[in-house]
Amino acid sequence: MWILNNNIMRIRKYILVAGLFIFTIYSSFAQSIDLKNNECPAKSRLAKLGVEIFIQLAGSKDFREQIGASGETVEQVQAVENGQTCSALNDFISNNRKFNNINQSYKDTDKQVYFYKTDNFYYVFWGRKPEFDDRPATGPKTLFIVIKNDLSQFWEYYF
Amino acid sequence: MRDGEAVTNSNERSTNLTCITYTMTSYICPDPSRPSYCVPTTITFTDCFSTGSTGSGGGFGGPADHNWQPLPKRAIIEVDNALDPPGTLPSVCEPGMVSDRNGGCVPKPDPCDTGNNILDSEEIQSDLLKIWSGSNASSGDIPMDERLEQGGWIIEINGGYDVVFFPPTFLRDPCGISPPSNWKDLIPDNIVGYVHSHPFYIGENTLGPCGAEGETSYEGGPSDPDYIFLMDLMNFLGNFNIAGYVIDGGKIYSYDFRYSAGIKEYNRCGY
């Protein structure tokens, strides 16, 4: 009887140790996911130029008026560098099937997602990685997502 | 305003206005933390720009910079051959056909009479024919992933124009041309523009060859990357008179530093 109880105690101890081990692994993994989610994409000279062109584009004037973005200026354009905002924008992409599919399709390619902003809007789009900033390339019209800075509304624009 | 509706200015030749109707999808998100619950609404609006198809187009900004030495013709011939498969000779073509300068014969295209000096140049039209032939998009039946963007620099030479084709180190695919890192060293001094093809026809679904960001219905005209290419080129050279040209299955588009405000659209000619 004593031997049986002792065995049960040992098994419990193993289970406890194993549980703690799994919990430790899980929490460090969860933390690494959080850290990754908070990461902001690298900045690119040509990506910034793309946002500046969108803001000056006559073809997007009506679009910008419709969404209330006529007041945004080239001088306001900057990369999003705040971890919390990047986390929210990363969530925004991963919670939308279409945007998530696009994002996944550029994994291990020469393209990446970019997060830029002006005073009242965020801009999410995909373009060539910053290492190609020394060589612009021609390419197809691309999806440009404009998001209100409270994340309450977003619009899609192709150009 | 409907597509192509003509507006007449009493002092000038008639100018065509081309109008593009955009469809904008807007999403209202009642709960920002759950973007998958956003409700789409669709708004359409129209943007019009003038076109040069009646001959009022042509010319970009100020006069071209003539402080250059003409390139030796040999250099141009070498680059002209960049699109030629090795060992091909110019074809002798039947009446009504012309050489595509890539070893084949194609139906003689309509000549350009656009009022744009560059497009109306016979040499340029011959170069456009070569670019289009190298794009492998002579018909919509050709699989899209077998087509290629092609292009080159437009130079002013001996009082006329010519295209210096991008060398093979400029990588091509159906949806883009990617230059090498030394691309700035390869720009001729006497450049007045750059041209590239979109090997597509209006309405084609380019999602296959262009990936997730292709268009479900190709609508023509320069793209954001095409504007960026032009802008970076102009910034590097400090010359804001340089124009961009796009040729596709139906139209020729020219554009300049004003981006979409500077777009002129011409019916396909010369290729």
Ligand SMILES: [Zn+2]
């Ligand atoms: Zn293009």
